Amino acid sequence: MSDLLEVNKQDVVNEIQHLFETYETALINKDVEVLDNTFWDSEHTIRYAMHENGYGFDEIHQHRVSRKKGPGIKEERRRLEILTLGDRFATVNLEFKIRGTEDIGRQTQTWVKFPTTGWKVVTAHVSTMEKHPRW
Numbered sequence: 294m295s296d297l298l299e300v301n302k303q304d305v306v307n308e309i310q311h312l313f314e315t316y317e318t319a320l321i322n323k324d325v326e327v328l329d330n331t332f333w334d335s336e337h338t339i340r341y342a343m344h345e346n347g348y349g350f351d352e353i354h355q356h357r358v359s360r361k362k363g364p365g366i367k368e369e370r371r372r373l374e375i376l377t378l379g380d381r382f383a384t385v386n387l388e389f390k391i392r393g394t395e396d397i398g399r400q401t402q403t404w405v406k407f408p409t410t411g412w413k414v415v416t417a418h419v420s421t422m423e424k425h426p427r428w
Contacts, residue, residue: 335415368391
């Protein structure tokens with residue numbers, strides 16, 4: 294029996310991409326219900342963002358409630374990478390241009406498929422870096 298997991302099975306990639314796009318739309322519209330439903334309801338969930346260190350679902354929820362509605366810092370997507378391993382683990386990495394600057398933003402999500410609640414983000418991170426001369 295092999296312990297290797299199937300990489301990027303197309304139906305799993307498609308499912309994760311759909312969930313990611315739904316999350317991105319919910320960010321713009323400040324749809325707290327969808328945003329909350331995307332994340333694992335656990336004290337172990339972590340979300341690092343531009344102005345947030347969310348430790349646990351409750352802290353992440355409080356930030357969602359307080360943030361403004363609107364497009365946020367993302368002006369233009371530059372690269373989206375989805376990696377799935379088997380049918381229960383995935384990562385999403387997005388590189389984007391920061392609105393009104395030449396700086397680059399990076400977003401990472403780690404997804405796990407739970408038996409009773411389905412796909413949930415267990416960790417997430419958003420950061421920026423100055424534009425490198427070769428970009």
